[in-house]
Amino acid sequence: MLQGKKILLGVTGGIAAYKCATLVRLLVKQGAEVKVIMTPDAAAFVTQQALSVLSKNKVETEFFAEDKTWNNHVHLGLWADAFVIAPCTANTLAKMAYGLCDNLLMATYLSARCKVYVAPAMDVDMLKHASTQANLKKIASYKNVIIPTEKGELASGLEGDGRMAEPETILAILEKQLKSAGKLTGKKVLITAGPTYEEIDPVRFIGNRSSGKMGIAIANEFAKQGAEVTLVLGPSKLSPEKNVNCVRVESANEMFEHCTSLFKHSDIAILAAAVADYKAADYSPKKIKKTKDNLKIKLEPTPDILATLGKQKKKQCLIGFALESENVIEYAKQKIKNKNLDFIVANSLQDEGAGFATDTNKVTIIDKKGKVFNYPLKSKEAVAKDILNFTLSYLKK
Ligand SMILES: Cc1cc2nc3c(=O)[nH]c(=O)nc-3n(C[C@H](O)[C@H](O)[C@H](O)COP(=O)(O)O)c2cc1C
Incomplete structure (x- = not known):
């Protein structure tokens, strides 16, 4: 308790x-x-x-x-x-x-x-x-x-x-x-964080540089405000605080399974994980041997978790993340529409101190009406507080 x-x-x-x-x-x-x-x-x-x-x-x-x-x-x-x-x-x-x-x-x-x-x-x-x-x-x-x-x-x-x-x-x-x-007592919140690893063979995988820091900071902040938080966390060295229920997963498929079943009972979902867009179409159960030839690995798309939750959505508040290297605001606005989001937290790989594996982040929140809210560079904990406060005022409307 x-x-x-x-x-x-x-x-x-x-x-x-x-x-x-x-x-x-x-x-x-x-x-x-x-x-x-x-x-x-x-x-x-x-x-x-x-x-x-x-x-x-x-x-x-x-x-x-x-x-x-x-x-x-x-x-x-x-x-x-x-x-x-x-x-x-x-x-x-x-x-x-x-x-x-x-x-x-x-x-x-x-x-x-x-x-x-x-x-x-x-x-x-x-x-x-x-x-x-x-x-x-x-x-x-x-x-x-x-x-x-x-x-x-x-x-x-x-x-x-x-x-x-x-x-x-x-x-x-x-x-x-x-x-x-707590300002969120009684609310059930689903949060995703970290990268996903898509296996190619028993030793190799497709991954990305996400540390999970941002999503973990959000999970800690929401739990601090009394929410019942479940964090679906991809392979990350970090852990959330004890008051967060943490489900550790490896692949996009596993994350998809947990999210689709948890979302039904959630009030808020914040999808901050950097989910791989593609996985190997054919997993090799044996280690692929090195040869002198080029190696072609056929890739197929992973399930789109955000879009699926957008379709499942009833009363839930669904929040997405967008990390882009260019046209950040434009892409983020499209994503809100295409995936039926309430708002999106965008960050640019071009901003120094923002994005993966840093202790800081610089975000822009864009709401359904296309209104843009810019925030300065802050610690990921402070950004998590901003996201929490934005969510609270959004829910009040
Ligand atoms: C055996 C003994 C028991 C005491 N029990 C109490 C008590 O239950 N409540 C109380 O207000 N003072 C009690 N006192 C008095 C306090 O210990 C005393 O006022 C002391 O200065 C309190 O300091 P403090 O408030 O900085 O801890 C007791 C003193 C003794 C010697």
């Missing part, structure tokens, strides 16, 4: 800190990447080592690590998809209410751009105290999510409200909130 989500857990010096070991385990089990920061006082209640082993990451407490390098709180704050402070002491709560910044956890809290979830834990009278109640109200008004305390037996021996919510409850809240946070 939390596959690929980045969760930052802040642990403060309350007796309930022992419960955060279970919380880390649950989060990791659900596929989240977890980093933990602790206040110096938290170290009296739970060890850094235990949380480091469970989270599979270093646990930080101080502004500076032992080797004097800076534990960058700004990076930590920007890294997280969600920041959970559990348990949150009355002391840390008060600091959050007034913006104090005297430890790594507080500096990270003030720098975080993601949603902050606060699970207070303290004795019944500390919780009841007017100042604690006022602080809780104050931090809720700063758009933090307060995870309510629970009633029961407290560490002091008293009975009442103040127990930290159980780790399972915190997990359920996070799953619900992070799932509904």
Whole structure:
């Protein structure tokens, strides 16, 4: 449920800190990447080592690590998809209410751009105290999510409200909130990427220079926004993030089979793979021997995946890619019509830094009406974001 989500857990010096070991385990089990920061006082209640082993990451407490390098709180704050402070002491709560910044956890809290979830834990009278109640109200008004305390037996021996919510409850809240946070939650998206290899004999094939980077970046971006993404990936050395269902294929035929069956159940399909246009008409089961004569290999066309999906199309949004060396816009416009696309992402082999195996791309998006949207040269991750935003505004129309 939390596959690929980045969760930052802040642990403060309350007796309930022992419960955060279970919380880390649950989060990791659900596929989240977890980093933990602790206040110096938290170290009296739970060890850094235990949380480091469970989270599979270093646990930080101080502004500076032992080797004097800076534990960058700004990076930590920007890294997280969600920041959970559990348990949150009355002391840390008060600091959050007034913006104090005297430890790594507080500096990270003030720098975080993601949603902050606060699970207070303290004795019944500390919780009841007017100042604690006022602080809780104050931090809720700063758009933090307060995870309510629970009633029961407290560490002091008293009975009442103040127990930290159980780790399972915190997990359920996070799953619900992070799932509904995505702009594409509930959408099924089919994406293709990479080259295809068309076998000639057991050792030779027809391929191309596509790395799969662009399609993988798109798959990661759509999955990040809550979409259920299936990536049909040709032979590529790269892999998508864990929250993308990845089907690895080799040939255009295999890609065709998967795409035609997945498309029926998809809301959006983005075909970014560089599919071979031709394959050997006659596969040689034995290695073709070298002779002094010229060798002729008869080629036949591979199935046209984009055109087939265009014909199958009902309510789906179908997006194609066009990589051309000349007349890019003209060819792209023709492709939209011929293949019944909603829009096309075109790039030119003549643009430096665009196309295959680079980390950057320069694209032009052309819609059904022939309207042209030019984008500057960007990282493939940034281009993936542009394509996602274009898709979102297209779907809204
Ligand atoms: C044994 C013990 C248990 C404590 N449990 C809590 C607690 O559950 N909740 C709380 O708000 N403070 C508790 N405190 C007080 C905090 O540890 C103290 O306020 C500390 O300064 C909190 O620092 P921090 O918020 O930076 O982690 C406890 C203190 C001790 C000695």
